[in-house]
Amino acid sequence: MASGGKADDTRCHDITMPNPKRRHSKTRTAKRRTHDALTAAATSLCPQCHEPKAPHRICPHCGYYAGRQVRAVDEE
Numbered sequence: 001m002a003s004g005g006k007a008d009d010t011r012c013h014d015i016t017m018p019n020p021k022r023r024h025s026k027t028r029t030a031k032r033r034t035h036d037a038l039t040a041a042a043t044s045l046c047p048q049c050h051e052p053k054a055p056h057r058i059c060p061h062c063g064y065y066a067g068r069q070v071r072a073v074d075e076e
Protein backbone atom coordinates (compact mmCIF):
# COMPACT_ATOMS: atom_id res chain seq x y z
CA MET A 1 0.00 0.00 0.00
CA ALA A 2 1.64 3.17 -1.15
CA SER A 3 -1.05 5.48 0.17
CA GLY A 4 -1.04 6.85 3.69
CA GLY A 5 1.23 9.26 5.38
CA LYS A 6 3.00 7.35 8.12
CA ALA A 7 5.33 4.51 7.30
CA ASP A 8 4.94 2.68 10.60
CA ASP A 9 5.25 -1.08 10.37
CA THR A 10 2.69 -1.82 13.09
CA ARG A 11 -0.41 -1.10 11.01
CA CYS A 12 -0.20 -4.45 9.21
CA HIS A 13 -0.07 -6.29 12.54
CA ASP A 14 -2.81 -4.30 14.20
CA ILE A 15 -5.51 -6.65 15.43
CA THR A 16 -8.15 -3.94 15.76
CA MET A 17 -10.33 -3.34 12.73
CA PRO A 18 -12.16 -0.15 11.80
CA ASN A 19 -15.56 -0.09 13.43
CA PRO A 20 -18.71 1.77 12.49
CA LYS A 21 -18.88 5.11 14.17
CA ARG A 22 -22.63 5.07 14.69
CA ARG A 23 -25.24 2.39 15.15
CA HIS A 24 -27.60 1.93 12.21
CA SER A 25 -31.13 3.00 12.89
CA LYS A 26 -33.93 0.43 12.96
CA THR A 27 -35.35 2.09 9.87
CA ARG A 28 -32.11 1.65 7.96
CA THR A 29 -31.92 -2.03 8.94
CA ALA A 30 -35.57 -2.53 7.98
CA LYS A 31 -35.03 -0.82 4.64
CA ARG A 32 -32.17 -3.19 3.85
CA ARG A 33 -34.28 -6.19 4.85
CA THR A 34 -37.16 -5.28 2.57
CA HIS A 35 -35.35 -7.26 -0.13
CA ASP A 36 -34.57 -10.30 2.07
CA ALA A 37 -37.86 -12.13 1.69
CA LEU A 38 -37.80 -15.54 0.01
CA THR A 39 -40.22 -16.45 -2.71
CA ALA A 40 -41.71 -19.85 -3.29
CA ALA A 41 -40.23 -21.95 -6.08
CA ALA A 42 -42.21 -21.81 -9.30
CA THR A 43 -44.15 -24.92 -10.24
CA SER A 44 -46.05 -25.98 -13.32
CA LEU A 45 -48.15 -29.01 -14.11
CA CYS A 46 -46.71 -31.82 -16.18
CA PRO A 47 -48.72 -32.10 -19.42
CA GLN A 48 -48.16 -35.88 -19.39
CA CYS A 49 -49.12 -36.91 -15.84
CA HIS A 50 -50.46 -33.57 -14.50
CA GLU A 51 -48.18 -33.72 -11.48
CA PRO A 52 -46.56 -30.49 -10.24
CA LYS A 53 -43.03 -30.11 -11.55
CA ALA A 54 -40.41 -27.40 -11.99
CA PRO A 55 -40.84 -25.51 -15.27
CA HIS A 56 -38.35 -26.32 -18.04
CA ARG A 57 -37.26 -29.48 -16.19
CA ILE A 58 -37.83 -33.17 -16.75
CA CYS A 59 -40.88 -34.32 -14.84
CA PRO A 60 -39.62 -36.29 -11.81
CA HIS A 61 -42.84 -38.31 -11.75
CA CYS A 62 -43.09 -39.65 -15.30
CA GLY A 63 -39.70 -38.66 -16.79
CA TYR A 64 -41.23 -36.85 -19.73
CA TYR A 65 -39.97 -33.66 -21.30
CA ALA A 66 -41.22 -31.99 -24.50
CA GLY A 67 -43.73 -34.77 -25.11
CA ARG A 68 -41.34 -37.73 -24.99
CA GLN A 69 -39.78 -39.99 -22.35
CA VAL A 70 -36.24 -38.81 -21.71
CA ARG A 71 -35.50 -40.54 -18.40
CA ALA A 72 -36.44 -43.95 -17.03
CA VAL A 73 -38.67 -43.90 -13.96
CA ASP A 74 -38.81 -46.82 -11.53
CA GLU A 75 -42.47 -46.97 -10.56
CA GLU A 76 -44.88 -46.42 -13.38
Ligand SMILES: [Zn+2]
Nearest residue numbers: 046049059062
Ligand atom coordinates in the same frame (compact mmCIF):
# COMPACT_ATOMS: atom_id res chain seq x y z
ZN1 LIG B 1 -45.02 -36.05 -15.60
